[in-house]
Every structure is written in C-alpha cells, then in structure tokens.
Amino acid sequence: MAKNKKRLKVLSLKEIDKRYGTTSMASAILVENDRSLRIPSRCPWLTWQLGGGLPYGKITEIFGYQSTGKSLLAMDFGVVTQQLGGIVIWADAEQCFDMLWAKQVGMDLDKLYIFDKTNAIEKISDWIKDMVIATRSMLTNNEPILVVIDSIAALDTDVNVGSEQTDKKAQMGNRAKAIGDMWRYRNSDFHQYGATVIAINQIRKKLGVSMFESDITQPGGEATKFYSSIRISINRGKQIKGIVNSKGFREDSSGVKFGQNVFVGIDKNKTAPPRNNIKTQVYFLPDIYGYVGYSKYGGMADILISHGILDKKGNAYVFTSKGEEIKLCGKYDDIDISLENNPTYRKKLLKKLGVNLVSTTDEKLKSLGKNMYPVIGTVDGEEED
Secondary structure, three states: OOOOOOOOOOOOHHHHHHHHOOOOOHHHHHHHOOOOOEEOOOOHHHHHHHOOOEEOOOEEEEEEOOOOOHHHHHHHHHHHHHHOOOEEEEEEOOOOOOHHHHHHHOOOHHHEEEEOOOOEHHHHHHHHHHHHHHHHHHOOOOOOEEEEEEOHHHOEOHHHHOOOHHHOOOOOOHHHHHHHHHHHHHHHHHHHHOEEEEEEEEOEEOOOOOOOOOOEEOOOOOHHHHHOOEEEEEEEEEEEEEEEEOOEEEEOOOOEEEEEEEEEEEEEEOOOOOOOOEEEEEEOOOOOOOOOEEOOOOOHHHHHHHOOOOEEEOOEEEEEEOOEEEEEEOOHHHHHHHHHHOHHHHHHHHHHHOOOOHHHHHHHHHHHOOOOOOOOOEEOOEEOO
C-alpha cells in the first residue's frame, strides 16, 4: 500500500510579501531604486579601475603599508562626496585627524562630522548608525554619504578601552569578534540608507610562519575582507624627490621629498570586472600640480593606450579626432601635465573611455527625481511626515 505523500503548500507572491515583506524584482530595483549609484574619484584612472567608483550602500577596505596614502585616498572620495552635496562621517579611532591637512587636501569642514572620543568598537558602531540615519534624513536628493573608519587596526572592545592595562589578560579574538559583529549589525543599515563605507586598514607581519606561507596579514580578523565588496591594496614604490625653480619641477635625488610612487590594485571587486593594477603617484606638497593627493592623471596614458584611444609614436602621444591626428605631448614625463592642461582634449579621451566623472554623476543624481533612501521614523518623539 502506497504511503500518503504530504501535500506541498504553494504560497502566492502576495502571501510571501505579507509574511516576509515586499520582494522587488531585480529590474524594478534597478529602475525605481537605483543601486548602481557610485561615488567617483577625482582621479579618472581610479574611477575606471573600480568600474565607476565606490557604490552606494557597500563596504570598501583600503589597506597597505604606512605612508602609502590610504587616508589621502579616503579624503579624495570625501571631497567628491561633498562636491555632490553629500556628507562625510569620519570615525577617527586613531585620534590623529588633522583639520588643516584635510582642508589642504580639499575637504569642506562644514560638511564633515568627526568622532574621536573613543576607539571602542561598540560605541563607534552605534554612532555610525545614528549618524547615517540622521544625515540621510537631511539629504533628500540621493546625495552620497561617505563613512570612513580610520582605522580597523586602532579599534578595540569597550571592555578593554575602559580597563587598566595592568589588569588585562591575553584574550584571543575579542577584537575580531567585535569587529565582525559591527559589520553584521550595520551592513543592512548601510544598504538601506545608501551609505558608502571605507574601512582603512594596515598591513602587519605574522610571526612564526613557514617559508611556504605568506607573512602578511591585516588586523581585525577576517570579517572586514569578507564583508567588503571592494578591497583596494596600495604598495609603495620609489620616493619622488626634486627641485622646484622658475623653469618648473625636475626630479633630483638630493632634493626635497615631494611624493611617493605607488601601485594601486583591486584585490576584490564584486561590483565590476577585474582591472589591471595602476602605477601612479601621491604628492604631499602642492608645488608640482598645485594640489595635494593622488595624481589625477598618473597612469591614464597606459589605460588609454591599452584601449586604443591614445597612440604612442616614438616619444609622442597622439590621438585621432574627426579624422585629424592631434599630438598631445612629446615626452612621457609630460603626459600627466598635458592631460591636466588640456581640458578639451582630456574630455574627449575620457568620454571615449567611458569614465564616470563627477559631472556625469551629478547629472544622474539630479535626473532621478525621487528620493531612493527615505528615512521613516521619529524625530524627538514626533512622527515624521
């Protein structure tokens, strides 16, 4: 005698929505709630490398050795966030944020909130959540919110922060567990309110590894790299030393240290196809280009050549526009300056490459015409409209 089979109950889509909350089709999310919004960089090469910039609502980890420009890179995205009408939220766990330096980099201090009262993970996590919701309620036109945690290596648990060092005992994994909890609790908030997060981290050396293992690690456990949609690595190259005179800048090993050659790589990107590593420069003094930070066009020549947009003929760089061959510059060292000083030609080249610029992002935000990240709740005990 055959056993009676249990009948499967099939729920309708309306019943599922009633039980679990509204489920949107992917096409509806793309059109009505545009999750493809990104914060570009002032450096077109980095925007191209990231596939359009840092996406709203996702976590990015920037890691590298000391003096490679990790905080400078975060400030670069902070400047663009402010240019687009957004707000920067900076959790200064290292207590080393310099207002004058940030202003020199280009940040607007009136659109910057800093929390440097503690490095306790739990308090910073709660502060970030409250700040994201508060700032999103002030922004009604999908302006970006950038959260920067500087740095993961400086975070500690609330218990450890409030105790004397002589009373402490070695406890394995407490910090890593607390950091993992922070990402697990807050990840949905970042997604819901469209907050872009940058977690700055350092590279440390592991002890007791064999010759077949890598001795490189990042503090804070594995949770940060797992929750990050993008991971950017920065490695140092040679220092840039030189002399500035009436004729301009020339490199000289006996001169003043102006900057650093760096290699920027995308170790993980779940939002765009993988791209090659870029060799570029970080400038600590404004004497070369008139600004501090990453070279805006360092490395762009290699990208344009690899896509057939720019040609190198001998020592000259040329491109074709309306059938006419135009010489951009004659020396390799001048290519960055030529792109800087020729906005008309630069715009044509970047348009052919399809780079997401600050201006195009601004136009996209204005064209949406709908607040994609509404905040529904109470303010001071009163219901919001």
